[in-house]
Amino acid sequence: MLNVGHRHGDRLIAWTARATWAPLAGTAAAAAASIAVSLGLPSAVGAAVNAVLSGTGSTAVYAELAVLLLAAALADVVSGVAGITSVASATRMLRLRAIDRVLRTDAAGAAAFPAGELVNRLVGNTATTGYVPATLLQIVSGLVLSAGGVVALFVIDWRVGVAFLSGVPVALVVMRVFVARVSGLYGDYQRAQGRLAARLTETLAGIRTVRAAGTADREIARVLRPLPELSAAGHALWRAQAQSVWRITLILPLVEVLVLAVAGLGVAQGRLPAGALLATAGYTALGLVFVEQIDPLLGMAFGRSAAVRVHDVLALPVPAAGTRPLPPGPGTLSFRGVTVRRGGTSLLDDVDLEIPAGAMTAVVGGSGAGKSTLALLAGRLADPDGGQVLLDGVPLRDVDPGALRDAVAYAFERPMLLGGDIAGMISYGAPACTPEAVRAAA
Structure with a gap:
């Protein structure tokens, strides 16, 4: 069932990406520019160092480095703004679509979720899902940047490239295990959170009854009953993240030390210029960006689980609308x-x-x-x-x-004053109604 739910969630994420293609395209363009600049910087730094050490430095070398640094800062700003716009657009569209479905479903569909649970899905889960397209783009950009860094290491010296690749399989295994484990844990966390929100909303709606019956303590205990489950799921998430972080933290320095040792040996043997050591350090950092995708991958796992919960709302049945007008008749x-x-x-x-x-x-x-x-x-x-x-x-x-x-x-037994006051409620279904007609109806 979980796999089926995730397929539905993935299709919803794909729809969200298509619906917000314009801001996503802007984010992708800014990311591409940022990747190009990032891949050019280590080489430019290495060239500048070689020029200084050899005494052959020219204004063009230093100007290129300055331009790249400025372009990197500008690309980061544009990418950030475009990313925020993309997330806001996706969240807005998901919320509008979900609210429209809730308002158009029949009475049985409207009662499918407790009010608090429904609010949790319409507010929190839509926001989490809205981040997924931009997060996926961030992950792809990180992988492209990593691939570019690895290629640059092989260009500098194939020995340096091989040294880097020797540590990659271990990091990939750690990331794979982490994402698979966290996806299920976050689903448990969201379900417990939804139950807590549902009970709290019910209690707030019946606060007068609770006070009149003097059952506040009992009601607090009922509302907080899902809290141990929520706490257990949260602690399990933290433990999974902590275990992965210390493993990744151990792997990264080992890879960096190995790569820099091979590059340093090349400089000592005269195979590589001194600036190549700095370029190697820069490209190694870029090559390891894929390992830093733990947070975006975690966001993806959260987003997929949230998308399943939003899809459940969008799957509420909506009666097919008829097209015939009512004929003149007495009302039988x-x-x-x-x-x-x-x-x-x-x-x-x-x-x-x-x-x-x-x-x-x-x-x-x-x-x-x-x-x-x-x-x-x-x-x-x-x-x-x-x-x-x-x-x-x-x-x-x-x-x-x-x-x-x-x-x-x-006229329901428990009417809600959606019009704001009694007059507004009377004319709620006919907003063009005149004040005289409202008074006559009252």
């Missing part, structure tokens, strides 16, 4: 063979009901008898699993949503 409501099932339980089973136009009808019954479900079907806030609901002989599935909202009004 008909239920024909209506069946509704939830979790294997039938809430309504083959219901036939005719409510004449102009009638005031009360539906009574015990808790769970299906009263609320019947009311939701009447205005197509939910669709039946079987049968049809018709208004003046037209199936509600076929009616244009705008026409249906104009024809069917709801």
Whole structure:
């Protein structure tokens, strides 16, 4: 199931990258310029050192070095701005798409996630997912930079290049094990975080009940019950990161010392100029950039797990919109063979009901008898699993949503003042309503 979820998450990440291609293209261009400048700097430094030691230095050599340093600073600034723009655009698009899906799903879909869990996915998980395209570009840029550094080492001296490559396999194994382990751990962390947020939101919504019942201590304990699981997942993440960091920290100096020792031996034997030692140090640092991709890889692992959670929201069912207008009619409501099932339980089973136009009808019954479900079907806030609901002989599935909202009004048992005040609430579904009409309705 995890692999299937990750495939869905990866497709969402790919969609995000395509949707934000313009800022990503700017980020890629800035990264390419930064790579070119970074690969030119060690050679320019080595040339400047050789020129100083030989006494043949010219203004052109020093000017080239200064230009490269200035270009490197400029490329970093542009890359940073483009990267932030890309992340902001991706996060915005993901949030808008997810919120649109939540607002268009039916009543069963809206209840699929507790409010706190849903907020966690719409706010935190979308932001984490939004970082992934830019992070992936950062990883690719790092790998290209590393490859360029390795090629430059072989150009300086093939012995230096071989010395560098001798330490690469160990670093790759450490990185592979780390990313594989962290992906699962971060999924556990996010799920525990979502449960904590859901319980907290429920408690805040019912704060008056908690205070009136004097159950604050008990409610605090209930809200914090997922905390040990959250703590365990967080500590496991830290341990995994610590174990990888000390291994990488041990590998890097060993590779650098080995490469510089081989280059130093070449200088001592006269095979390499003195400036080549500085160039080798610079290119070794560039070659090891791929090892420094631990943080971006960690971000990728987090982002993939977050993308799975965002995809779950985007997978909420959305009823297909009808296109037919409602014909002129008195407002006769008909239920024909209506069946509704939830979790294997039938809430309504083959219901036939005719409510004449102009009638005031009360539906009574015990808790769970299906009263609320019947009311939701009447205005197509939910669709039946079987049968049809018709208004003046037209199936509600076929009616244009705008026409249906104009024809069917709801007054819920727990209304939310979304209009800001009572007048705004009365006219919430008809914002063009005049103050006189609002007063008349009140």
